[in-house]
Amino acid sequence: MISLRRMAKNQRGTITAVKVAGDLGRRIRDMGLVTGTEITVQGRAPLNDPVALRIRGNTLTLRNNEADYIEVEVED
Amino acid sequence: MKKKIKLALAGNPNAGKTTLFNALTGARQHVGNYPGVTVERKEGEYQKDDFQAVIVDLPGTYSLTAYSEEEVVAREFLAHEKPAVVVNIIDAANLERNLYLTCQLLELKVPLVVALNMMDVAKDRGMEIDVEKLSAFLGVPVLPIVARSSRGLDDLMAAAKAMAEGRLSAPDPAKVKISYGEDIDQTLLTMTSLIREHGLLKGKYPARWIAVKMVENDEALLKEVNETSPELGSRLQHEAEKVAEHLMQTFDTYPEAVIADHRYGFIKGILKRGIITHRYDENRLYTSDRIDRVLTNRFAGPLIMLGILFSIYQITFSLSALPVAGVEAVFGWFAGLIDALLADGPLKSMLVSGVINGVGGVLGFVPLIMLMFLCIAVLEDSGYLARVAFMMDRIFRIFGLHGSSVMAFIVSGGIAGGCAVPGVMATRTLRSPKERMATLLTVPFMNCGAKLPIMALLIGAFFAEHQAFYMFSFTLLSWVVALFAAKLLRLTVLRGAPTPFVMELPPYRFPTFKGLLIHTWERTWQYIKKAGTVILAISILLWAMMTYPGLSPEKEVVFNHERAQVASLHEAGSVVGEKLLKEIEGRQGAAALQNSIAGQIGVAMEKVTWLSGFEWRTNIALLGGFAAKEVVVSTLGTAYSMGDTDPEEVSSLGQRLARDAAWSPLVALSALLFMAFYAPCFVTVVCIAREAGSWKWAFFSIAYSTSLAFILSTGVYQVGRMLGF
Numbered sequence: 001m002i003s004l005r006r007m008a009k010n011q012r013g014t015i016t017a018v019k020v021a022g023d024l025g026r027r028i029r030d031m032g033l034v035t036g037t038e039i040t041v042q043g044r045a046p047l048n049d050p051v052a053l054r055i056r057g058n059t060l061t062l063r064n065n066e067a068d069y070i071e072v073e074v075e076d
Numbered sequence: 077m078k079k080k081i082k083l084a085l086a087g088n089p090n091a092g093k094t095t096l097f098n099a100l101t102g103a104r105q106h107v108g109n110y111p112g113v114t115v116e117r118k119e120g121e122y123q124k125d126d127f128q129a130v131i132v133d134l135p136g137t138y139s140l141t142a143y144s145e146e147e148v149v150a151r152e153f154l155a156h157e158k159p160a161v162v163v164n165i166i167d168a169a170n171l172e173r174n175l176y177l178t179c180q181l182l183e184l185k186v187p188l189v190v191a192l193n194m195m196d197v198a199k200d201r202g203m204e205i206d207v208e209k210l211s212a213f214l215g216v217p218v219l220p221i222v223a224r225s226s227r228g229l230d231d232l233m234a235a236a237k238a239m240a241e242g243r244l245s246a247p248d249p250a251k252v253k254i255s256y257g258e259d260i261d262q263t264l265l266t267m268t269s270l271i272r273e274h275g276l277l278k279g280k281y282p283a284r285w286i287a288v289k290m291v292e293n294d295e296a297l298l299k300e301v302n303e304t305s306p307e308l309g310s311r312l313q314h315e316a317e318k319v320a321e322h323l324m325q326t327f328d329t330y331p332e333a334v335i336a337d338h339r340y341g342f343i344k345g346i347l348k349r350g351i352i353t354h355r356y357d358e359n360r361l362y363t364s365d366r367i368d369r370v371l372t373n374r375f376a377g378p379l380i381m382l383g384i385l386f387s388i389y390q391i392t393f394s395l396s397a398l399p400v401a402g403v404e405a406v407f408g409w410f411a412g413l414i415d416a417l418l419a420d421g422p423l424k425s426m427l428v429s430g431v432i433n434g435v436g437g438v439l440g441f442v443p444l445i446m447l448m449f450l451c452i453a454v455l456e457d458s459g460y461l462a463r464v465a466f467m468m469d470r471i472f473r474i475f476g477l478h479g480s481s482v483m484a485f486i487v488s489g490g491i492a493g494g495c496a497v498p499g500v501m502a503t504r505t506l507r508s509p510k511e512r513m514a515t516l517l518t519v520p521f522m523n524c525g526a527k528l529p530i531m532a533l534l535i536g537a538f539f540a541e542h543q544a545f546y547m548f549s550f551t552l553l554s555w556v557v558a559l560f561a562a563k564l565l566r567l568t569v570l571r572g573a574p575t576p577f578v579m580e581l582p583p584y585r586f587p588t589f590k591g592l593l594i595h596t597w598e599r600t601w602q603y604i605k606k607a608g609t610v611i612l613a614i615s616i617l618l619w620a621m622m623t624y625p626g627l628s629p630e631k632e633v634v635f636n637h638e639r640a641q642v643a644s645l646h647e648a649g650s651v652v653g654e655k656l657l658k659e660i661e662g663r664q665g666a667a668a669l670q671n672s673i674a675g676q677i678g679v680a681m682e683k684v685t686w687l688s689g690f691e692w693r694t695n696i697a698l699l700g701g702f703a704a705k706e707v708v709v710s711t712l713g714t715a716y717s718m719g720d721t722d723p724e725e726v727s728s729l730g731q732r733l734a735r736d737a738a739w740s741p742l743v744a745l746s747a748l749l750f751m752a753f754y755a756p757c758f759v760t761v762v763c764i765a766r767e768a769g770s771w772k773w774a775f776f777s778i779a780y781s782t783s784l785a786f787i788l789s790t791g792v793y794q795v796g797r798m799l800g801f
Contacts, residue, residue, distance in 0.1 A: 021293075021330040023143060027576040029336035030139040032173040036337070042365070046374045047470035050479070050577055057201070058170050059365070059581040061466050063473070066576060 002074060004039075004051070004067035012040045013072035020069040031060055033070060081129045081240045082157065083122070086150060086181060087165035088174050089136035090459075090582035092193040096165050096223040097133040098590055100233070105594075116501070124230070127237050132159065138173070140180040142296035151296075154186050155280045160240035163232070165191045165223070168198035168205055169583075171352065175343045179254065182214065185282045189236050190218040196225075197583075201362065202355030213346045217244060224588055253284075254342045256335050260291060263319040267291075267312050274308050276301065291316045291331045364459075364583035372463055381464060384455075386548060388491055392447040399443035407436030422623070430619030435612055439604070445525045446600045452491060453595035457587035461486065462579070469577055475559040476566025479577055481515040489522035490555065496520040496760040498599065500767055510572040514562045516767055517777050520756035521558040523551045526705035530751055533709055537730035538744040550752060557753055561784065569776075618700050618711055621674040627667060635664045674699065688750060688789040689743040689797075698750065704757045742801040746793040754785035 001016060015037045018028055032055055033039070040054040049064045087093040097105075101120025118133040134153060135146035142148050154162065164181055166174035181188055190211075198205060211218035217235045221228035238244050255261055267287035271277075277286060277300070289297040290312055302309040320331045327334075370376055411432045418424040455461050461483065469479030481503075482490070488499025499519040503512050523531070535546045566572075627635075638660050646653030669675045670692065677699060678692030685695055693716070700711035713729050716736075733739045755778040756764070765774035 017329070018333060019329075021332060024576045024578075025330065026139075026141050026143055026332060027578045029333065030141065030143065030176065031578050031580070032176065032340070033578075034333075034337050034340045037340075043369075043372065044374075045372065045467050045470060046378050047467075049470045050466060052368075052372070052466065052581060056170070056172050058173070058583075059368075060578065061581055062576075062578040063469065066578060 001071055004053075004070040004072050005064045007041045007072060007074060009041050009043055011074055012038070013074035014038050015070060016073050017071040018069060019071065024066060024069070028062070028066070028070070032056070033060070033062075039072065080121075081127075081161065081237070082132065082159045083129045083236060083240070084132045084134055084153065084157075084159040084162045085165065086134045086154075086162055086177065087136060088138055088167065088170075088177060090580060091136070091165050091167040091170075091174060092223040093133065093136055093165050095588060095591060096163075096191065096193065096221070096229075097131065098588075098594055099223055099226045099229060101131055122233070124233060127233065129233075129236075129240075132157075137177065139177060140184065141292065142294050148296050151184075154181075154184060160187065161189060161236045162186045163189050163191050163236055165193050168192050168194050168220075169201055169203065171205070172340070172343055172347065175346075176339060178214065179339050179342060182216070183254070183282070183285050183288065185285070187239050188216045189232070189239050190214065190216055191223075191228075191232050192218055192220045193223050195220045195228075196222050204353040204355070206351050209349070210346070210351050213349070213351070254338060256288070256291075256338045259319055259322055260331060260334060260338075263291060263315055264288065267315050270308065270312060270315075274305065276305055276308055287312070288335065291319060292335055293320075293332060362583065367584050368463070368581070371460070372467060377463075377467055381467060384460070385491055388448070388451045391451060392444055396444035396447050400440055403440045403443065404436070407432055407440065410436070425623065426616065426619055430616045431612065435615065440529075442600065442604060444528065446596060448491070448494075448525065449599045450592060450596045452486065452494070453592045454587055455491075457585070457591050457595065459582045459584045462581050465579070466581060472559075473574060475563040476511065476514055476570070476574075477559075477562055478511045478515075478575060480579070481511065484515050484519050485522055485555070485558065488519035489524040489527070489551075491551070494522065494524055495526065495599070496522065496524050496756055497763055499524075500760060500763040503767060510566065510570045511575055513768060513773070514565045514570050516764055517565060517773070517780075518558040518562045520760050520764075520777065520781065521554050521561065521753055523554045523752070524705065526757065527752060529706050529709045530701075530712075531748065533712070533730050534733070534744045534748055537734045538739075538741045550748065554752060557784075557788075561780075615707065618674065618703075618707065622669055622672045622696070622711075624672060627664065627671055631667060631671070632664075635660060635667075669693075687794070688786065689740075689746045689793040690750070691738040693738070694743075694747060698754065701751065702755055702758060704759065705751070708751060740801070742793060742796040745796070746789040749792055750785045750789035752785070753781060753788060755782045 007013060015033060015035055017035060018025060018033060020028065033053075037055060042052040042054045042059060044051050045061075050061045051064060051067055053060045053062070085093055085097055097118065097120060100122050104121040106119045116135070120131045120133070122129045122131050132153065134150040137144070137147045137150050140147055140151050142151075153159075162181060164178050166178060178188075178190060192205065192207060192210075195205070205220075207218050207220050217239065219228060219232040219235055221232055223229075235244070256264065264284060264287045267290065268283045271283040271286050276283070286297065286301065290301065293316070298309070298313070301312065316331070323329055323331055323334060371380055411428050414424060414427050414432070418427070455464075464486070465479040465482045468482050472479055472481055484499050484503045487494045488496045496519055499522065500516055503515045503519070531547060531550060535543055539546045639657065642653055642656045642660070646656070670679060674696045675692060678695035681695040681699075682690070682692050685691075690698070693712070697708045697711040701708035709729070712733070716729060716732050733744075755761070761774045761778060764777050765771045768774065
């Protein structure tokens with residue numbers, strides 16, 4: 001289990017926890033990043049941050065320091 | 077006649093809400109604001125046979141929490157204005173996330189009809205959606221539509237009509253009662269009965285919804301509850317805190333997280349029951365993703381971005397040249413007509429110098445601005461702007477801003493030709509008050525459309541060989557100055573932590589023709605309206621300031637005496653005599669202007685502005701520019717045509733400036749710098765005051781930007797002088 005920040009490009013995984021409350025937590029969850037969601041790292045911005053995620057056939061982006069709160073069980 | 081039904085349109089951003097709104101209402105739209113807040117309120121009329129409706133396009137939201145002003149507005153609208161029917165548009169290709177909002181609308185127990193949009197895209201992606209099953213599970217009508225090609229709209233509106241007239245039942249509460257797990261459900265039960273008992277906010281929100289929101293720790297609702305009934309509020313809050321504490325201890329999680337998880341669980345549960353069938357792998361890459369591989373590529377992405385921004389310049393400037401000349405010719409013809417029809421006097425002077433020069437100077441740039449807006453609309457509607465935000469966020473964050481700030485900057489003129497007024501308004505999507513304020517105070521530095529005329533004028537007159545290069549450089553410079561100013565503000569008066577970035581990269585789409593036209597026209601119209609109202613008034617006011625009190629009788633005697641001398645020395649009509657008379661007339665005009673109210677202010681300001689190389693005429697123009705930037709051009713025009721009253725003089729203002737001794741390329745550069753960064757026009761200032769919620773910030777904006785502009789232009793002018801330019 002690693003934090004989303006440490007996932008490599010094209011790596012797949014399932015969210016196991018979103019450990020943040022308040023505005024950031026709400027926003028993350030509203031956008032569909034909840035426990036049990038499958039994600040794939042689609043790529044990163046030219047300056048390596050933010051990161052683009054593939055989630056249920058759509059693309060979301062978030063900053064690395066926001067990805068820190070999301071724990072992922074990665075597939076090998 | 078039948079009463080019009082109020083219909084609200086709700087949905088996620090990028091779900092096709094605006095397209096549906098445009099398809100239903102056509103051009104019958106009205107844009108206003110919600111009372112008290114600054115979120116845009118769009119209304120339109122729909123009519124088909126005997127069904128008449130006022131459609132309110134609610135701001136696009138992902139949820140009904142209190143994350144942003146948009147969400148609070150949407151919620152307030154639904155609770156207060158109680159629309160007869162709410163049409164929730166959802167993206168068929170993105171069902172799970174879109175249904176998250178639907179769930180919340182169901183919990184709010186609004187009369188709901190779901191419009192399942194982009195069925196064509198879903199089909200292309202190999203998705204089959206069982207619409208009837210979905211409708212049965214949600215307990216509300218679900219109608220498949222394709223908003224872009226207006227398919228299914230009649231059926232949708234028929235269902236909406238039936239719902240509004242009460243011929244369809246409201247959502248079945250038993251069906252949509254989402255379980256949030258044993259612990260929370262127990263607490264909700266206790267809270268709900270307390271709320272029912274006391275009739276808390278009865279008629280506004282359903283009791284269970286209030287309980288859910290309180291457990292979610294929704295600030296806006298907590299505030300409302302505590303204002304309505306502080307005693308009951310604290311009892312309810314106590315219950316909510318109890319369960320929160322319990323969840324933290326046993327599961328190391330927050331109630332909000334549990335609630336969100338269960339909502340998504342509920343949605344998954346529905347979708348699993350054979351509603352969607354995928355023919356291909358859900359995560360396979362589509363055309364849009366393949367485009368993204370190139371457009372957001374580490375190396376190619378930024379280069380292409382620069383290329384796209386630069387080509388917008390080339391397109392707008394080359395394509396607009398002909399229509400701009402055409403509009404100018406029309407106004408020239410108009411001025412000639414009035415000149416021929418009216419006798420010399422104050423009325424003719426006002427019409428020609430005040431009205432036609434003022435408004436004509438502004439309207440002459442309409443073709444250019446329209447093209448620019450069209451380009452921006454293409455970027456916006458195609459989804460490329462979101463990629464720009466994605467690529468730019470890392471940089472923006474350095475300056476204490478947000479990737480979304482890019483929208484406000486671009487609308488304000490990050491791609492030259494925007495307007496700071498909608499730009500200032502675009503800062504509303506920013507959540508953090510500090511990042512928002514920093515954006516608010518720095519977007520007026522951008523190259524707005526109103527600055528373009530003066531840039532085109534000065535660059536055309538002094539740097540004609542490198543026109544596109546200079547225009548582009550000034551846009552880049554405006555970014556640099558704005559960003560550093562933002563950083564400075566975030567380190568001093570606006571210190572604080574950053575806000576969440578989490579956002580969506582919508583699939584690329586071909587913009588619809590109708591959408592582009594409405595988009596472009598709305599913005600161009602804003603500009604024209606400004607020209608027709610504020611600028612006309614200011615232009616006339618400035619004409620008066622520059623005309624009155626006029627030359628003192630003593631001075632007039634002196635000029636008349638000079639003229640008599642010329643007449644006595646030279647034969648009437650002789651070349652030398654005419655030349656001398658013309659020269660006297662020019663000096664007389666200049667003296668009259670210098671003696672006018674504006675002239676006196678301008679002359680007084682020379683004491684300071686000589687440091688930047690500005691003479692009084694430039695000062696007058698810059699003063700006028702505070703009223704509205706485009707007035708700088710018309711004022712310079714008025715100032716110079718009045719100082720040189722020869723009606724035979726047909727050379728354009730640019731050539732006139734290039735010949736003037738007070739101007740040089742260095743002065744032009746200094747003036748360009750000052751003009752680009754000094755106080756925003758007063759329309760913007762008024763907007764800043766409104767958005768920031770206080771006039772203090774508006775005055776701060778005027779003071780700090782004018783100081784900054786003065787330091788910049790003086791620096792360049794003085795250094796340039798030392799280097800011998």
